[in-house]
Amino acid sequence: DIQMTQSPSSLSASVGDRVTITCRASQGISNYLAWYQQKPGKVPKLLIYAASTLQSGVPSRFSGSGSGTDFTLTISSLQPEDVATYYCQKYNSAPFTFGQGTKLEIK
């Protein structure tokens, strides 16, 4: 099965910073990659699908890129409400594996 590895596992940044989270697949998955945000105590929320398509209602400071095995989630200007754990997920085929998560905090 394809493994999904995120880096870093945790991240602390200042408000206004540009933040980048990386997700690597152990085999190519084309662009079948989604990003989710899970705020503390809340349900996961879809941010990006097809590697770079922003889900409706998601702020434009979030963006995604990549194809094949290497993917990136970028927050262009970090806001206090972005404190959350972020997960990537492959969906080219079952199993629909998630990355281990990246916990983002405000410095």
Next chain:
Amino acid sequence: QVQLVESGGGVVQPGGSLRLSCAASGFSFSSSGMHWVRQAPGKGLEWVAFLPYDGSKKYYADSVKGRFTISRDNSKNTLYLQMNSLSTDDTAVYYCAKDCLRNWNYGSSFDYWGHGTLVTVSS
């Protein structure tokens, strides 16, 4: 609006069984693939099972294969997860989630999630 409401969680002894339900509303349930995802306390998300809109095939994580069964009743707009031979490793919040694509058998990203139901396996 789309609503997914899970129920059926609780405390069960190791080796026991439990059936979870997910009541769906606000969208065409019979046209939507559905997933179960779990999250152990303080841990990350783990995909558990997928059932396409037409029930043509069932997909499972290796960790639950042979013990869990996903099913659906389109007449009741309800998704189920029958869980047998439970172990302490199955302790988690179980979410049902809706597949993004309609009338699609192969799975996609998950655009709506329920609030989850807690399953605790303990003696």
